[in-house]
Amino acid sequence: MRLIVGVDLGGTNIVVGTLPEDGSAVYGHQLQPTPVAEGPDAVVGRIVELIGKSLTATKRELGTDDLNLAGVGIGSPGPLNTQTGIVVMTPNLGWRNMPLRDRIADATGLAATLENDANCATLGEWWRGAAQGAQHVVGLTVGTGIGGGVVLDGKILHGASDVAGEIGHMTIDMTGRLCKCGNYGCLEAYASGPNIAARAVEELLAGAVTKLPDYVGGDLDRITAQVVYEAARDGDELALDVVRDTARVLGVGIATLVNILNPEIVVVAGGVTLAGDRLFAPLRAEVKRRAFRPAVDACRIVPGALPGTAGVYGAVASFKQQKWGAV
Amino acid sequence: MRLIVGVDLGGTNIVVGTLPEDGSAVYGHQLQPTPVAEGPDAVVGRIVELIGKSLTATKRELGTDDLNLAGVGIGSPGPLNTQTGIVVMTPNLGWRNMPLRDRIADATGLAATLENDANCATLGEWWRGAAQGAQHVVGLTVGTGIGGGVVLDGKILHGASDVAGEIGHMTIDMTGRLCKCGNYGCLEAYASGPNIAARAVEELLAGAVTKLPDYVGGDLDRITAQVVYEAARDGDELALDVVRDTARVLGVGIATLVNILNPEIVVVAGGVTLAGDRLFAPLRAEVKRRAFRPAVDACRIVPGALPGTAGVYGAVASFKQQKWGAV
Known part of the structure; x- marks a missing residue:
C-alpha cells in the first residue's frame, strides 16, 4: 500500500505523520514547536526535518527500508491558493505570498499539495474521525x-x-x-x-x-x-x-x-x-x-474524534483528492 | 423542444409560466392572488386552473394545438421534502404535511416535482438570470x-x-x-x-x-x-x-x-x-x-435579473434536475 506524509503546520506546533493511503494508522508521529520567530526559512527547514524523521521512524515501525511513498500533503493557515500552492497571507506566521508547497516539494523531492489547515481538520474528521459517512x-x-x-x-x-x-x-x-x-x-x-x-x-x-x-x-x-x-x-x-x-x-x-x-x-x-x-x-x-x-x-x-491528528489525516486526504481525484 | 410548466406558489400570489426546456422564453404567463383564506383545496384548485390557462395561452402564442409537454415544476414555501413532494409546514399558508406535488400531478395528469421557492428563485437566476455561469x-x-x-x-x-x-x-x-x-x-x-x-x-x-x-x-x-x-x-x-x-x-x-x-x-x-x-x-x-x-x-x-419570474424559471430548472439529472 502507498504511504502519504501529512503535515499540519500551526502557529504553535508542527505535527507530521505518515499514513497508509487507507488511513488505517499513523506512523512516525512527530510534534515540534513552529520556529515562527526565526522566519519562513527556518519553518520550512523544520518541516523538512520532521518529514525526514517521520519517514525514518515509519521504516523502523514497519520494519522495512522500502517505503512506497506517494508524496506529502500539507495543511497550513491561510488564506492560501490550493492551485498554485502559495500561502497568500498568514497573520500568525507573518508570511506573505510564500510558495510553501513547492519549497517542500523541492527540498524533499516528493510530490506535494497544499490545503487550508481548518479544512484539513474537517476533512480528516470526515475521512477517519467523528464524521465518517x-x-x-x-x-x-x-x-x-x-x-x-x-x-x-x-x-x-x-x-x-x-x-x-x-x-x-x-x-x-x-x-x-x-x-x-x-x-x-x-x-x-x-x-x-x-x-x-x-x-x-x-x-x-x-x-x-x-x-x-x-x-x-x-x-x-x-x-x-x-x-x-x-x-x-x-x-x-x-x-x-x-x-x-x-x-x-x-x-x-x-x-x-x-x-x-x-x-x-x-x-x-x-x-x-x-x-x-x-x-x-x-x-x-x-x-x-x-x-x-x-x-x-x-x-x-x-x-472531534482525532485530537491532535485530525489535521494530519486531512492533509493526507487532501493529497489524495488533489492528486488522485478522490479520498 | 419539450415544454415544462413552472409554478411559483407564494403567500400572496401564484405565478405560472410555460417554458421551453432551454429556458429561452416564458409563454402563457399567469399571475393571480393565492386564495389562502379558502384553504388548501382552493389553492390547489387555483394552481391547476392557472396551469390550464397557461397551456391554453401557450398554444395560442405558439400557434399550435400540439404541445410537447414534459411536466410541471412547483416552487412552494417550506420546509418541504423534495423526495416525497410533501410540504411539511408553511406558516404563511397554514399547511401541514400537504402532498402538494402529487395533488397537482393527479389533477393535471402531468409529471411533477416540488422544490423550495427561495431555492427556485436562486436556481432560476443561475439558469437564466444574473448568476449565469x-x-x-x-x-x-x-x-x-x-x-x-x-x-x-x-x-x-x-x-x-x-x-x-x-x-x-x-x-x-x-x-x-x-x-x-x-x-x-x-x-x-x-x-x-x-x-x-x-x-x-x-x-x-x-x-x-x-x-x-x-x-x-x-x-x-x-x-x-x-x-x-x-x-x-x-x-x-x-x-x-x-x-x-x-x-x-x-x-x-x-x-x-x-x-x-x-x-x-x-x-x-x-x-x-x-x-x-x-x-x-x-x-x-x-x-x-x-x-x-x-x-x-x-x-x-x-x-436579480428576473423580477417576478425567477421562481418560475427555477421551478422549471428544478424539474429538469430532479427528472433528468441536469438543468
Missing part, C-alpha cells in the same frame, strides 16, 4: 482562533477563491466586540481560546469567587483557556460560568450554520472540548433554541 | 420574509433535511429583535419588508421629517416597504435613512455568507432592489468593511 459536514476548531471547514459529499467547499469555511468570522453581534480581522462581533471575538481566558480574568478582577489563581501560582497572566477548562472540570464556579457562556456563543454561531447549511454533523474540536458535556449540553440547547426544528433534528453536534 | 451562487429574496438559496456547481444545496439556505434566519445580533421563527436577532427580523415599514413608521412617530404620509393619504397603516422604496427614490430623507439602515443590515448578513461560502455572486432580489444604488452602494460598502478581502474581491453583489 456523513454527506454534509461542518467542522470548527476552537484554538487561538476559530477555524472552520465545510465538507460536502466528501469534498472540501473551497468557494470562488479558497476562502470558504471562515466560520470564526461570522458576525453574531453586529455592534459587538472588535475582532482581530477588523470586523465587529465575529464568533471568534467571543469564543477563541485567548478570549475565553480574557473573559475569565475580567470576571476574576471584578471580584468573582474562584480558585483559578491557584492553578497558575497566583500569576494571572498565565491563565489560559486550558486552565479555565481544567478548573471547570474541577467544578470551579467562575470557570464553569465562562464555559457555559462560551457554549452559548458557539451555539449562536452553530445555529446559523445549521440554518444555512443543514449539516448532518457539526464536529467541534480543540481544547474547548476538554470541558465535555459541560460545554456540549448548553451548546446543543442553544442551537435547539435558535435553529429550525427539522434542521436541528437532522444534526448531531459532537466533539 | 457562476459556480458558487447565493441568492436572497427580500419580501414578507427573507428567503435564500445556495447553488453550487448548478445544484441547489439541500442539506441533510431540505432546510439548507435559510439565510433570513442567520443570527446577526444574538441579543437582538425577536424573529417570527422564535430566534433572536435574525437577519429577517431587521430587513424583511414588514420590518422595513415598521422601522419607518417608528421613526415617523418619533418626529422625523418626511413626506411618507403623503404617499398613503395620511393613513400610516398603509405604509409598506414598497412605499418606503418609492419615497426613497423621490429623495425623502427618512425613507433614505431606512433604506441605508436596511442596506447595512443586509451587508452584515451577506458578509457572513461571503466568509463562509465565498460565492462568486450574491443575487439580491425582491422589492427592496427598487431602491437601486441607494441600497447597493451602502450594502457593498458594509460587506467590504466586514468580510475577508480575498473573498470580497471574488464576489459580485447584484440585483
Whole structure:
C-alpha cells in the first residue's frame, strides 16, 4: 500500500505523520514547536526535518527500508491558493505570498499539495474521525482562533477563491466586540481560546469567587483557556460560568450554520472540548433554541474524534483528492 | 423542444409560466392572488386552473394545438421534502404535511416535482438570470420574509433535511429583535419588508421629517416597504435613512455568507432592489468593511435579473434536475 506524509503546520506546533493511503494508522508521529520567530526559512527547514524523521521512524515501525511513498500533503493557515500552492497571507506566521508547497516539494523531492489547515481538520474528521459517512459536514476548531471547514459529499467547499469555511468570522453581534480581522462581533471575538481566558480574568478582577489563581501560582497572566477548562472540570464556579457562556456563543454561531447549511454533523474540536458535556449540553440547547426544528433534528453536534491528528489525516486526504481525484 | 410548466406558489400570489426546456422564453404567463383564506383545496384548485390557462395561452402564442409537454415544476414555501413532494409546514399558508406535488400531478395528469421557492428563485437566476455561469451562487429574496438559496456547481444545496439556505434566519445580533421563527436577532427580523415599514413608521412617530404620509393619504397603516422604496427614490430623507439602515443590515448578513461560502455572486432580489444604488452602494460598502478581502474581491453583489419570474424559471430548472439529472 502507498504511504502519504501529512503535515499540519500551526502557529504553535508542527505535527507530521505518515499514513497508509487507507488511513488505517499513523506512523512516525512527530510534534515540534513552529520556529515562527526565526522566519519562513527556518519553518520550512523544520518541516523538512520532521518529514525526514517521520519517514525514518515509519521504516523502523514497519520494519522495512522500502517505503512506497506517494508524496506529502500539507495543511497550513491561510488564506492560501490550493492551485498554485502559495500561502497568500498568514497573520500568525507573518508570511506573505510564500510558495510553501513547492519549497517542500523541492527540498524533499516528493510530490506535494497544499490545503487550508481548518479544512484539513474537517476533512480528516470526515475521512477517519467523528464524521465518517456523513454527506454534509461542518467542522470548527476552537484554538487561538476559530477555524472552520465545510465538507460536502466528501469534498472540501473551497468557494470562488479558497476562502470558504471562515466560520470564526461570522458576525453574531453586529455592534459587538472588535475582532482581530477588523470586523465587529465575529464568533471568534467571543469564543477563541485567548478570549475565553480574557473573559475569565475580567470576571476574576471584578471580584468573582474562584480558585483559578491557584492553578497558575497566583500569576494571572498565565491563565489560559486550558486552565479555565481544567478548573471547570474541577467544578470551579467562575470557570464553569465562562464555559457555559462560551457554549452559548458557539451555539449562536452553530445555529446559523445549521440554518444555512443543514449539516448532518457539526464536529467541534480543540481544547474547548476538554470541558465535555459541560460545554456540549448548553451548546446543543442553544442551537435547539435558535435553529429550525427539522434542521436541528437532522444534526448531531459532537466533539472531534482525532485530537491532535485530525489535521494530519486531512492533509493526507487532501493529497489524495488533489492528486488522485478522490479520498 | 419539450415544454415544462413552472409554478411559483407564494403567500400572496401564484405565478405560472410555460417554458421551453432551454429556458429561452416564458409563454402563457399567469399571475393571480393565492386564495389562502379558502384553504388548501382552493389553492390547489387555483394552481391547476392557472396551469390550464397557461397551456391554453401557450398554444395560442405558439400557434399550435400540439404541445410537447414534459411536466410541471412547483416552487412552494417550506420546509418541504423534495423526495416525497410533501410540504411539511408553511406558516404563511397554514399547511401541514400537504402532498402538494402529487395533488397537482393527479389533477393535471402531468409529471411533477416540488422544490423550495427561495431555492427556485436562486436556481432560476443561475439558469437564466444574473448568476449565469457562476459556480458558487447565493441568492436572497427580500419580501414578507427573507428567503435564500445556495447553488453550487448548478445544484441547489439541500442539506441533510431540505432546510439548507435559510439565510433570513442567520443570527446577526444574538441579543437582538425577536424573529417570527422564535430566534433572536435574525437577519429577517431587521430587513424583511414588514420590518422595513415598521422601522419607518417608528421613526415617523418619533418626529422625523418626511413626506411618507403623503404617499398613503395620511393613513400610516398603509405604509409598506414598497412605499418606503418609492419615497426613497423621490429623495425623502427618512425613507433614505431606512433604506441605508436596511442596506447595512443586509451587508452584515451577506458578509457572513461571503466568509463562509465565498460565492462568486450574491443575487439580491425582491422589492427592496427598487431602491437601486441607494441600497447597493451602502450594502457593498458594509460587506467590504466586514468580510475577508480575498473573498470580497471574488464576489459580485447584484440585483436579480428576473423580477417576478425567477421562481418560475427555477421551478422549471428544478424539474429538469430532479427528472433528468441536469438543468
